[in-house]
Amino acid sequence: MTSAASDWAALELCLRSASVALLLVLAALLLTDFRKALSGRLAAAFALGSAAHAVTASIGAGPPVSDWHAPLIALSTGDIVVFWLFTRALFDDAFQLRWWHGLIWAAVVAYSFVSCMWIAPAGHARIAIIMVNSLTLVFVALAVAQTIGSWSADLVERRRRVRVFIVAASALYGGMNALLQIAYAGSRVTVEWANLVNAAVLTAIVAAITWAMVRVDGADLFTVPAEAVVPTKPAAAEEAADRKLVDALMRLMADERIYRHDNVTIGALATRLKIPEYRLRRLINQRLGYRNFNVFLNNHRIEEAKAALADPSQAEVPVITIAMDAGFQSLGPFNRAFKATTGVTPTEYRKLKASAV
Incomplete structure (x- = not known):
């Protein structure tokens, strides 16, 4: 490994570590303060899945997938389903989880695990990567469609922009990562610059989302259905x-x-x-x-x-x-x-x- 490549790898590791740290803290705060709200619980699950992604994401060739690495990759892949469900809960206070939502998540996770352990090692790495990341693009599209269809119904002005920013930023990164994965699927070399850019964008987006969430009242962002809304007394x-x-x-x-x-x-x-x-x-x-x-x-x-x-x-x-x-x-x-x-x-x-x- 050259000196430049070593520097890039060190910087990438720092960026990944920062993303993981922020996401774990964010998940802990969400579970502490908003576990009663479905959107809050899904946001925490999405943060944990994103942390798994930050640990495992790699564009181009990498080391063989180990037994402990494959489950993290599978959970990272399943996080796109959690993102879609989080988007639905965020913009629809009446949304409820159904059994088939869990079935979809389990199917995506299982397929990713099978791809890591058997399909890719059998010489079909390119097909496995393209299939998994095509699924990601489908769920990103569903999340964006949900946001566009539901955004106008939200009446709380101060949270509307934050909600859209969270979804748009997450969808932008998810789509970018999936397209890079597809573009370099089956590459025989590790694409250092792409991994560095990927890690940098992820860290920037995680930091921006964390900052945006700090600036808005969490009780507005993650509405607890049981809480009554008290009309404001006009001047x-x-x-x-x-x-x-x-x-x-x-x-x-x-x-x-x-x-x-x-x-x-x-x-x-x-x-x-x-x-x-x-x-x-x-x-x-x-x-x-x-x-x-x-x-x-x-x-x-x-x-x-x-x-x-x-x-x-x-x-x-x-x-x-x-x-x-x-x-x-x-x-x-x-x-x-x-x-x-x-x-x-x-x-x-x-x-x-x-x-x-």
Whole structure:
């Protein structure tokens, strides 16, 4: 090894060590402060998986994978699934883990382990690397799509930018690393400059995410569902103007039932009220106590559905019809939202109201 290569290797080791140290501290803090929030637990798991990646990531040829190294590589690969789930939980307070999420994670981890232990040593290293990193690109794309689709519904301004930055920075690194891995798949030499750049970018992104998370209230970033949101009491000078806007908003909800419309957005609603979008976000969040625009809409939809389910004259109307009339696009999301709000399913709610008559 030349002197320059030795210096590069030493610098890379320092960068990797810094990343691992930051990620372990971050995971410990998240588990200590936000273990009750699903997004907090997933963030901690993502940090631990990223630490495994920082230890094992190597572009181009490297030493043969040892028995202790393979499990770390497998956990590192499975971390992209955790990243996708973390993104979903971060932007959707109602998101819940399902058994098949764990199955997807286990399948990705198992495939990575098999690739390390048997597929690559059998002379198929290039195929194994391309397959594993193609999976990474798929989950990065899913995470980005989730962010784009959910970002506008977040009503807490101070956390929206931080959430998007966390996802964008993580996705950028994950995509860059996967593309480098694919580009140098099967290379017979270790690409020192690529490994150094990879380690430097990872350290910079981990440090930036840690700094961004320190600057925002963690209780806003990782919402604990059980905690109620207390509306902010308006200042005297703002109260009259805000009250007029709230009244106008409630008229749109009650009289026009705008929540029934397909794909109603906060931007469209702001246009109807002739106010900037940021002001409507602040109004719904700080004056009405909602953190998410979709939750605000769904509460109105569920109130209409509750009235219909309790109405004896609609006893024969199918639940799916009531759900669609209220503005839900399908039965599954309606059932989940209804039970989360009332504690019972729509059918159970209808029976309870019928028996109380």
